[in-house]
Amino acid sequence: MELRQLRYAVTTADTQSFSRAADMLKVKQSTLSRRVMQLEHRLGIKLFERTTRGAEPTETGRVFLEAARRILIDVEDLQTTARAVNSGEHGRLTIGYCSSLMAGPLRLAFSDYLTRYPDVQFDGIEAGTEKLLNGLQARTIDVVIAPAGNEQSDVQTRPLWSERLMAVLTGENRLHENKRIYWQDLRREVFVVPSNGIGPNLANLLSARLSEQGYRPKIVIQDTSLESAISMVAVNRYITIATEASQGVTWPNLHFREIYDPSGPARLEFALYWREGNQNPALLRFFELIEERYPG
Template sequence: MHKLLRDFEGSNVETPTVDPARIRSGIDRIHVEAALALNLHGSFRKAADALNMKPATVNRRIRDLEFLVGVPLFERRHRRAVPTRFGKIFLRQSARMFVDFHAMVEGMRRISNGQAGEVAIGYYGPLGAGPLHSLLLNRDPQLGEIRPVPVEFASGSLFDALIAETIDLAIVYGPTSQFRGESQVLWHERVFAVMPQGHPLADRVSLRWTDLVGEAFLLSHSEPSDEVRNFLFDRIRPQGRAPVIVEHNVSLPTIFRMVRAGQGLSLCLESALADSAQGLECREVIGAHGPELVPASACWLPEHQNPALGRLLSILRRKHGLAVVRGVAAA
């Protein structure tokens, strides 16, 4: 079923052009149903009972079918009907066709009511661990036949991708006030300072912003989020010194390698910790009111019609339990 549903959802698959008038055979579904029932039950009477019709009607439909196909499909042996060599071929192929057709109809119904289908989820940043990793990469039994499809973007492109309908849902870190659709905070991630082994601050279990005054910070243009970047200005500048920030157009793993080489410290969300390799120390940053947290919000446009999205959002709400608001993430 999963493969069939993925085939249904393949928006880039071109639909073949078929002229039904040129392939018309005159064979009706009722003819094939009669043949399948006769093969299953072995007699015209039992097949008629199963189809809620008279044996003579079943017999007539089998004869009409044999005429239309052009070959005998059954041998009449006393009270039993046995498929001929041609009949076995016809029954095998038509049974496959009926099973596939039934699966297609059931699959379309499940997609239309949101029980199945694909949801394209846009994100940015690492997927090393945490709720985003679980959502995109771990199979959740609660989702049933709904399949999240990860689509990675630069952090500033997610809202454009939603508008263009490239994705159905975006996971955004930090404020979503710029977004004019709907959003919901799903979880929060803690902020960590990353430093090379042997750094004097590595002796502490956690760090406060005052501990980080005077340090140079290496940041990626795309990772972490603007919210994490703003921490350096909002928390360190009030200490009396502007933070030293050097931004590079590289990925976060490359930033970690630069930190390991002693070029500075960095900040990251806890989901990125799995990408930090040997030679680094990570310490949680504590603010005035406790651990520094960055919200991760789901953002979507309600006018985009994907029934599976609604069901996915319902599951996420049950897991994370926060209210939906328009245009801004719930606190």
């Protein structure tokens, strides 16, 4: 049974005429009529009553023709979906990230993509950089947004954006009144950072900036999210650092103070990572959006 036969039969039913159906489909009437007869022979039923007035579906034919119509509609939908997948407007995209989604460029990028391509299944995975890059290599993740400086073989990368680094503390902290906080001001503080997401990157940054001869910063690692780590600062036992994106909500009794290097505000650089040869059309559309919003 051919789709063409179904289309000939359904069009004949719609027009109730072999000649009009042939004109509509731009085929010879003899060809269309022969194909419909072959279909009837294969099915073992009579689809049409043929009269001088045209072709009227039989009772049995009506049931079959309605089912055939649904099949043709499904096939057209499949073709439309296939074209949309090929153009990146359908399909699936899996993005790994470790930065906060409360505010900032990451949230804007995701929001833009979801608005522009609502029919793409968008899967977000929040985890530490190492786990995300392992997922990239295992082909369970299409693209990763993480701090720069994690290059690997067979992985492409491009710079994205940078976010200001903030010290998060209570109003009772000795640094609360400082107009500017420099890295050296943070020595002797106790920090709490999460074990997941951007936490390991923050812990490494604190160690690099605050370690000196005979001194290592006190860093408490908690198996929690960055948002929960920030909430723990309210007990006035720890402080933490975060990117400016974490200011997207109100944190009662907590203050965000920008951290400064000698050359200016301290920032954390982010980059895009993806496997070489990944031709997922939905990913290519994401690249177009990134290039549009954050030209390289």
